[in-house]
Amino acid sequence: xxxxxxxxxxTRGVLLAALALxxxxxxxxxxxxxxxxxxxFLGLDRRGAVWIAAQLHLxxxxxxxxxxxxxxxIEAIGMFGGDEKYDKLAKEFTRLLLVAxxxxxxxxxxxxxxxxxxxPRFWAYLTAIFAPSMWVYAGLFxxxxxxxxxxxxxxxxxxxxxxxxxxxCLGIMLNIWGTIVMFIANGWLTYMMSPPEGLTVDTAPQTxxxxxxxxxxxxxxxxxxxLLANVVFGGAVVGAYAAYRFLTSRTDEERAHYDWMGYTGxxxxxxxxxxxxxxxxxxxxxxxxxxxxxxITMMGGFMSWLWIIQAFLIxxxxxxxxxxxxxxxxxxxxxxxxxxxxKWMLLVLVLGVIVWATPNxxxxxxxxxxAMGGIRHxxxxxxxxxxxxxTAVNLMILTTFLSFLMYRRAxxxxxxxxxxxxxxxxxxxxxxxxxxxxxxxxxGYFVTAIVRIGFSVYQxxxxxxxxxxxxxxxxxxxxxxxxxxxxxxxxxxxRSQYALLILAVTFTWLMGLMxxxxxxxxxxxxxxxxxxxxxxQAFTPALGPAATIISICVLIFFGLxxxxxxxxxxxxRSVYREAEAKVRAGHEGRAPLGDPLPAPSLGDVD
Amino acid sequence: xxRYLSHPFWQGAIVVVASYVxxxxxxxxxxPVIGVASAPVPSxxxxxxxxxxxVGILLYMSADEERWQRFREPIRATMVRxxxxxLRGILMVAIPVVIGWLAYERVKPSYAAPATxxxxxPAPPNQLTFRGETIELTGLENPxxxxxxxxxxxxxxxRIYVRNCVPCHGDLLDGQGHYAPAFNPVPADFTSSGNxxxxxxxxxxxxxxxxxxxxxxxxxxxxxxxxxxxxxxxxNDIWAVILYLYDQTGFTPRTWEEEGEGGxx
Numbered sequence: 001x002x003x004x005x006x007x008x009x010x011t012r013g014v015l016l017a018a019l020a021l022x023x024x025x026x027x028x029x030x031x032x033x034x035x036x037x038x039x040x041f042l043g044l045d046r047r048g049a050v051w052i053a054a055q056l057h058l059x060x061x062x063x064x065x066x067x068x069x070x071x072x073x074i075e076a077i078g079m080f081g082g083d084e085k086y087d088k089l090a091k092e093f094t095r096l097l098l099v100a101x102x103x104x105x106x107x108x109x110x111x112x113x114x115x116x117x118x119x120p121r122f123w124a125y126l127t128a129i130f131a132p133s134m135w136v137y138a139g140l141f142x143x144x145x146x147x148x149x150x151x152x153x154x155x156x157x158x159x160x161x162x163x164x165x166x167x168x169c170l171g172i173m174l175n176i177w178g179t180i181v182m183f184i185a186n187g188w189l190t191y192m193m194s195p196p197e198g199l200t201v202d203t204a205p206q207t208x209x210x211x212x213x214x215x216x217x218x219x220x221x222x223x224x225x226x227l228l229a230n231v232v233f234g235g236a237v238v239g240a241y242a243a244y245r246f247l248t249s250r251t252d253e254e255r256a257h258y259d260w261m262g263y264t265g266x267x268x269x270x271x272x273x274x275x276x277x278x279x280x281x282x283x284x285x286x287x288x289x290x291x292x293x294x295x296i297t298m299m300g301g302f303m304s305w306l307w308i309i310q311a312f313l314i315x316x317x318x319x320x321x322x323x324x325x326x327x328x329x330x331x332x333x334x335x336x337x338x339x340x341x342x343k344w345m346l347l348v349l350v351l352g353v354i355v356w357a358t359p360n361x362x363x364x365x366x367x368x369x370x371a372m373g374g375i376r377h378x379x380x381x382x383x384x385x386x387x388x389x390x391t392a393v394n395l396m397i398l399t400t401f402l403s404f405l406m407y408r409r410a411x412x413x414x415x416x417x418x419x420x421x422x423x424x425x426x427x428x429x430x431x432x433x434x435x436x437x438x439x440x441x442x443x444g445y446f447v448t449a450i451v452r453i454g455f456s457v458y459q460x461x462x463x464x465x466x467x468x469x470x471x472x473x474x475x476x477x478x479x480x481x482x483x484x485x486x487x488x489x490x491x492x493x494x495r496s497q498y499a500l501l502i503l504a505v506t507f508t509w510l511m512g513l514m515x516x517x518x519x520x521x522x523x524x525x526x527x528x529x530x531x532x533x534x535x536x537q538a539f540t541p542a543l544g545p546a547a548t549i550i551s552i553c554v555l556i557f558f559g560l561x562x563x564x565x566x567x568x569x570x571x572x573r574s575v576y577r578e579a580e581a582k583v584r585a586g587h588e589g590r591a592p593l594g595d596p597l598p599a600p601s602l603g604d605v606d
Numbered sequence: 607x608x609r610y611l612s613h614p615f616w617q618g619a620i621v622v623v624a625s626y627v628x629x630x631x632x633x634x635x636x637x638p639v640i641g642v643a644s645a646p647v648p649s650x651x652x653x654x655x656x657x658x659x660x661v662g663i664l665l666y667m668s669a670d671e672e673r674w675q676r677f678r679e680p681i682r683a684t685m686v687r688x689x690x691x692x693l694r695g696i697l698m699v700a701i702p703v704v705i706g707w708l709a710y711e712r713v714k715p716s717y718a719a720p721a722t723x724x725x726x727x728p729a730p731p732n733q734l735t736f737r738g739e740t741i742e743l744t745g746l747e748n749p750x751x752x753x754x755x756x757x758x759x760x761x762x763x764x765r766i767y768v769r770n771c772v773p774c775h776g777d778l779l780d781g782q783g784h785y786a787p788a789f790n791p792v793p794a795d796f797t798s799s800g801n802x803x804x805x806x807x808x809x810x811x812x813x814x815x816x817x818x819x820x821x822x823x824x825x826x827x828x829x830x831x832x833x834x835x836x837x838x839x840x841x842n843d844i845w846a847v848i849l850y851l852y853d854q855t856g857f858t859p860r861t862w863e864e865e866g867e868g869g870x871x
Contacts, residue, residue, distance in 0.1 A: 291732070292729075292730070292732075292743075292744055293729045293730060293731065293732055294729070295729075296727065296728070296729035296730065297728075297729035300727045300729075300804075301727060301728045301729040302728065302729070315658065319661065319662070319665055323665045323668075323669060326669040326670075327668070327669050327670075330670065330671055339670065342666070342669060342670075343666060346662055346665065346666050347662075349662070350658060350659065350662035353658050353662075354655055354658055354659075357654050357655075357658065358651070358654075359651070360800060361726050362648045362650065362651055363648065363650040363651075364648035364650065365648075365718055365719065366718060366719045366790055367718070368646065368648040368649070369790065369791070369792065370787075370792075371645045371646050372645040372646075372648075373645065373780075373781065373782070373792065373795065374781060374791075374792050374794075374795050374798065375726055375791065376726075376798060376800050377644075377645060377647060377648070377651070378643040378644055378645050379633055379637060379642065379643060379644035379645070380633070380647065380651070381798070381799070381800055384800070385799075385800070445799070448803065448858045448859075448860065448861065449803065449804060449860040449861075450860065450861045493671065495668060529732075539823075
């Protein structure tokens with residue numbers, strides 16, 4: 001019954017979204033009415049309404065696009081590795097999708113209603129160009145929905161042999177439909193940022209070719225950036241789900257399972273985060289090349305302080321991600337030997353955050369400005385430029401990877417004869433990478449900007465190559481390694497779970513902030529230098545009001561996600577009933593921290 | 607003493623104090639003494655740094671269960687132990703008083719201009735007008751590189767700079783001209799690595815042509831005293847003074863991406 005309700009809700013959401021699109025498309029494409037509709041709800045104007053609807057639609061969409069990507073990988077690990085616990089985990093991830101999917105559709109429908117009623121002329125303009133792609137979008141949405149239903153509800157029916165492979169292929173299809181859907185929607189929004197060359201305010205929308213409109217300068221960078229970011233976001237939200245379930249669990253078995261799930265979610269999020277700056281760099285470069293004005297507005301002008309806020313958020317991500325790993329080492333026998341290194345890694349991270357958070361132009365009063373001889377600090381200004389910040393972030397990525405490596409190796413002793421040489425090689429790779437990063441960071445101060453921009457590519461490549469090289473050695477070296485003891489899953493202090501929750505909230509806030517940056521750099525244009533915003537909101541909001549709207553979005557999102565988490569708990573309540581009964585019958589609910597618990601069996605989950 | 611130094615709580619306290627001393631006094635006052643260019647760090651930045659340090663200390667202390675227990679022990683003891691009643695009483699009065707004083711310091715009326723955040727290099731327009739003539743800024747190069755004698759251009763630039771720019775930007779090009787102390791914001795320091803090397807010559811051209819009155823919306827507050835020099839100087843005068851600025855400071859202007867590297871405009 002519950003499943004039927006979930007399926008019904010999702011179907012209704014999809015139908016609602018399709019209906020909204022079907023009604024809005026033909027009617028409003030020809031609407032000759034006013035340019036803007038009236039809206040005022042609790043002080044929220046039309047732009048605020050569209051902003052919130054679009055942001056919430058995007059957050060849920062990112063989740064439902066990100067989770068299937070790693071769910072299908074985890075299913076494959078279970079299928080080809082023969083370990084059923086991975087299969088069960090993949091299914092548990094997928095369960096979260098069902099309600100989130102309908103929420104995506106509902107917010108999408110609200111967004112379409114808002115756009116078509118509050119911005120009728122602009123919506124008519126967009127539909128005049130993109131209508132065919134909108135129909136394809138709606139069709140793919142149907143395909144994606146029903147593939148998701150087949151994927152989830154067919155999980156147990158198609159569990160063995162060839163049927164399992166077919167089921168796995170359904171997961172792949174789900175990803176393909178979702179990715180195309182996202183690519184299409186990205187075409188619409190990137191057109192607003194970077195319309196094709198040659199378009200002017202006088203160009204009739206009917207004369208704009210559909211493919212040239214979609215395949216604009218920032219389309220593919222946004223596609224790649226969002227693909228990666230969706231994985232990061234999906235991992236963080238399932239990590240938060242696991243943390244919630246961990247904190248509300250009543251049995252050791254339940255705690256062990258959700259501890260493992262939280263670790264997996266965090267690993268996915270942080271792993272994908274490491275490559276995200278590459279995609280972000282490409283996007284930023286394309287924006288700059290498309291329009292110098294847009295690029296400077298984003299990086300050096302009006303929005304330059306937004307990057308200080310971003311630096312803080314990224315700092316929180318790095319610190320919380322590492323903290324979770326360090327605290328998790330407390331439940332791994334043998335991790336004690338790595339404890340002395342933690343303070344030095346933390347020092348690198350704290351110095352990295354300090355460098356990244358150092359503003360180029362400082363908030364200062366008149367006396368402070370007079371003392372500095374300007375708005376830049378004579379000494380700290382060396383930390384305010386990209387050379388310093390790129391160096392800092394690359395060293396932070398290396399440090400995070402080192403934390404992960406220690407965590408991975410904590411309870412293992414390699415038995416291969418070349419273990420010592422391999423470890424030294426890994427150390428040399430780390431050192432070499434750090435030297436490359438610092439060298440190009442320092443050298444960047446002595447070359448022109450155009451040369452310096454290229455240095456960041458060398459820095460990131462050095463770090464990524466080190467990660468691949470070191471992990472390759474590690475995998476070979478730990479084959480058949482001697483174990484110092486099983487990981488005591490579930491033996492985590494509660495504060496570790498708050499780190500997972502903080503990660504999810506920070507990622508969500510960060511997505512809101514970066515969305516504001518991407519959209520805000522158009523300034524007073526609906527379509528940059530083609531369709532001017534003539535409403536009373538034809539200005540870019542300052543950071544304060546923008547932060548308020550972003551926070552509202554984050555609160556609504558986590559309110560709804562909290563409901564989804566609660567539903568997820570309802571669905572699994574019976575699973576742990578037996579174990580809970582044992583606890584109530586007199587067993588200890590939480591074993592002492594030193595008492596080992598086997599790895600989660602998950603035999604009866606779901 | 608050794609007992610205190612090995613205790614996590616006091617280690618944390620020492621790091622907090624040492625960090626504050628480093629940010630406030632070492633950077634602000636000790637570095638200039640040994641000849642390194644520096645100045646007191648603005649309070650907004652000190653606050654940022656100290657928050658980061660504090661978070662780092664708390665993370666370190668709580669990353670290990672045993673260390674966390676030891677870190678919390680003196681706090682807990684002060685809050686509950688009978689023999690610490692005097693200290694507890696002092697803290698219960700002192701903490702609200704300090705918080706109240708900090709709150710008062712923040713909200714008390716002041717005649718000082720509020721701390722401001724200006725976009726020092728606001729985004730330029732794609733095109734500008736010079737006495738009615740439209741000039742495309744994107745991709746614009748200094749025409750004097752291709753014509754005439756560079757020595758003559760530099761001599762002309764020097765002459766124009768001394769006649770028009772020295773009173774504010776100074777004879778050392780460091781923004782310390784005779785009028786500079788009267789201005790807020792202070793005139794641009796051309797010797798700073800944060801100015802000329804970050805900008806294309808076309809950007810500098812735009813700023814000289816349009817000055818403070820031509821700052822875009824994001825350049826608020828519009829209180830720059832820089833005149834719009836298009837009413838006084840010819841285009842080539844401005845290009846010449848730009849050549850002079852880069853020549854004197856030794857900086858290289860930012861350049862446009864080569865065509866074929868994906869340049870859109």
